[in-house]
Amino acid sequence: GNSVTQMEGPVTLSEEAFLTINCTYTATGYPSLFWYVQYPGEGLQLLLKATKADDKGSNKGFEATYRKETTSFHLEKGSVQVSDSAVYFCALSGSGASYDKVIFGPGTSLSVIP
Amino acid sequence: DTAVSQTPKYLVTQMGNDKSIKCEQNLGHDTMYWYKQDSKKFLKIMFSYNNKELIINETVPNRFSPKSPDKAHLNLHINSLELGDSAVYFCASSQPRDFQETQYFGPGTRLLVL
Numbered sequence: 001g002n003s004v005t006q007m008e009g010p011v012t013l014s015e016e017a018f019l020t021i022n023c024t025y026t027a028t029g030y031p032s033l034f035w036y037v038q039y040p041g042e043g044l045q046l047l048l049k050a051t052k053a054d055d056k057g058s059n060k061g062f063e064a065t066y067r068k069e070t071t072s073f074h075l076e077k078g079s080v081q082v083s084d085s086a087v088y089f090c091a092l093s094g095s096g097a098s099y100d101k102v103i104f105g106p107g108t109s110l111s112v113i114p
Numbered sequence: 115d116t117a118v119s120q121t122p123k124y125l126v127t128q129m130g131n132d133k134s135i136k137c138e139q140n141l142g143h144d145t146m147y148w149y150k151q152d153s154k155k156f157l158k159i160m161f162s163y164n165n166k167e168l169i170i171n172e173t174v175p176n177r178f179s180p181k182s183p184d185k186a187h188l189n190l191h192i193n194s195l196e197l198g199d200s201a202v203y204f205c206a207s208s209q210p211r212d213f214q215e216t217q218y219f220g221p222g223t224r225l226l227v228l
Binding site: 042045087089107 | 118154156157159170204206215216217219220221222
């Protein structure tokens with residue numbers, strides 16, 4: 001079945017450091033890939049997405065490129081801020097039937113310290 | 115103005131009680147979901163409804179019963195609450211379109227069973 005693997009963390013970085021959170025997936029067909037972010041005490045919200053191979057999603061300085069050859073969708077940001085402290089979830093959907101459920105990774109907790 | 119709302123935000127109750135959580139979305143989406151997030155932030159889908167019809171029913175104890183009176187509402191009733199039911203429950207909605215499902219999450223209901 002479909003699955004998503006991501007580094008579990010927690011990850012602690014200093015402000016302005018470079019961030020990479022690795023995400024790899026297993027899926028049949030051609031899924032869409034997502035990064036969701038959950039700030040403390042809130043629900044998840046979409047950070048970025050990519051719907052086909054080689055697409056790059058970007059938002060708020062975060063980027064991820066859909067790599068079909070390595071089945072990966074790593075999240076990167078060049079310079080993190082304290083306000084980026086959150087839990088980040090890699091997810092996939094849409095690789096099969098119309099009502100395929102979204103598969104979420106286990107989440108990676110990020111803490112950015114001043 | 116809130117896209118996906120849930121009530122209550124916090125729920126503290128005794129083991130054995132019955133409780134309900136309500137969810138409403140004003141996005142006009144056809145599909146709604148219930149997720150459970152454990153203390154390690156792992157997110158697990160429980161149910162999904164499309165236009166009031168149950169389409170996903172994961173392995174969830176039958177003490178949990180979802181109800182969708184219309185496509186804008188999806189409620190979750192839990193009978194005979196157990197300690198292990200303590201978690202954050204998220205409602206979400208989406209509009210399946212070409213398999214590119216962005217999910218919109220509510221703020222969560224924090225359930226504590228004593």
